[in-house]
Amino acid sequence: MSKKAVVLVSGGLDSTTVLAMAISQGYDCYTLSFDYGQRHRSELEAASRVSQLMNVSQHKVVKLDLGTIGGSALTDVSIDIPEHETVGIPVTYVPARNTVFLSIALGWAEVLSADTIFLGVNAVDYSGYPDCRPEYIASFEAMGNLATRAAVEGNRLSIKAPLIDLTKGQIIKEGLALGVDYSDTVSCYQASIQGLACAKCDSCRLRIQGFIEAGIKDPTRYQNNA
Amino acid sequence: MSKKAVVLVSGGLDSTTVLAMAISQGYDCYTLSFDYGQRHRSELEAASRVSQLMNVSQHKVVKLDLGTIGGSALTDVSIDIPEHETVGIPVTYVPARNTVFLSIALGWAEVLSADTIFLGVNAVDYSGYPDCRPEYIASFEAMGNLATRAAVEGNRLSIKAPLIDLTKGQIIKEGLALGVDYSDTVSCYQASIQGLACAKCDSCRLRIQGFIEAGIKDPTRYQNNA
Numbered sequence A, B: 001m002s003k004k005a006v007v008l009v010s011g012g013l014d015s016t017t018v019l020a021m022a023i024s025q026g027y028d029c030y031t032l033s034f035d036y037g038q039r040h041r042s043e044l045e046a047a048s049r050v051s052q053l054m055n056v057s058q059h060k061v062v063k064l065d066l067g068t069i070g071g072s073a074l075t076d077v078s079i080d081i082p083e084h085e086t087v088g089i090p091v092t093y094v095p096a097r098n099t100v101f102l103s104i105a106l107g108w109a110e111v112l113s114a115d116t117i118f119l120g121v122n123a124v125d126y127s128g129y130p131d132c133r134p135e136y137i138a139s140f141e142a143m144g145n146l147a148t149r150a151a152v153e154g155n156r157l158s159i160k161a162p163l164i165d166l167t168k169g170q171i172i173k174e175g176l177a178l179g180v181d182y183s184d185t186v187s188c189y190q191a192s193i194q195g196l197a198c199a200k201c202d203s204c205r206l207r208i209q210g211f212i213e214a215g216i217k218d219p220t221r222y223q224n225n226a
Helices: A013-024 A042-053 A097-113 A134-147 A170-176 A200-212 B014-025 B044-054 B097-112 B134-147 B168-179 B202-214
Strands: A004-008 A028-037 A058-063 A116-118 A156-160 B004-009 B026-034 B059-062 B117-118 B159-162
Touching: A004 A013, A004 A097, A013 A028, A013 A042, A013 A170, A028 A097, A028 B134, A028 B168, A097 A116, A097 A134, A097 B097, A097 B134, A097 B202, A134 A156, A134 B097, A134 B134, A170 A200, B004 B014, B004 B097, B014 B026, B014 B044, B014 B117, B014 B168, B026 B044, B026 B097, B097 B117, B097 B134, B117 B168, B134 B159, B168 B202
Parallel strands: A004 A028, A004 A116, A028 A058, A116 A156, B004 B026, B004 B117, B026 B059, B117 B159
Antiparallel strands: none
């Protein structure tokens, strides 16, 4: 029987590539997404579509109202999504988001008896997000190994972030080698309800550069042929 | 200006005592509760009542559907609440619950620029819950100090669990010395909608023993004069 893994999926380019990598490594994958009050809700449909296309064992969407605590352009419609590069930690940063997502993944991993959690964080492109750094991931893993019944009983938990040192171009090449169809994925912070990307936000700009870097025709569906 | 703290409150005896302690230490308190699909929903009303009576700056309730991942008698009505002492980690354990709650508190602390989070875990009574141990709390604090923008900018986060080594009787004496009225609190895992306790579940049994140990008349409102 193959080993179980919980894979955090957003329906975007990075997490879809991570899912393809986990599957190629022989893991029995359980995908987890969050309905956390994000503006870009078409990503939830992409997460569900990608999970189905890649034949995961189960896909769960946990509802969680992060908008209650505020503090991010991604959950607060009164803060504009920046359409140009910004200095420092961007306003699209959601306070403690990866910690919250990993914590719920930890709980599901315990219920499933899965000892691995995959996530698609990337230190190169998102250097402004503190919870995308390798030292943060290592620290969460150490905490997770003290937090659960499974850990107390000796089943060591592993948090894998295989994209952490890759550029967007390298991620795309890795995914294409594993057969990922990126036209199924949505990265945009303000995608239309049909999943069409704006081509302007941080996430779109990084993605566009990634396809250029990889030398691959960009299959993303943009608004107004942007 | 006093220092801000986020205080996790469940409306129960322990967290209400912690809130009184945080206030007595001069913190400007922001209380946080979770609507996580728990059966004992009257605790949310108690959390709100206690927050109001103790004049906190703000009380937030974050909705979070932990029932989606399952695995606990507290969120799954198909698992019975045990009415006798059990061996090992009880079925009322909610996978990764404290980790999830602390993670969201971490996010709110960042939004508020609060550098302290208080929670009412207790290693003596709940020795079966892995996420109530001092080494777990220390490890979460270390992780939290790598996770946020505030931490990156040098504001050290502190997680305080002042009840961790106290017995239930000691907690009650501490709270009474600070003027807590325990008739306002609800600890029961299966309290009635009016907040009446069952007197039978783990949480009720520990609380009853606590009042006996403290030598104090138990002000809890029980069902059918239980």
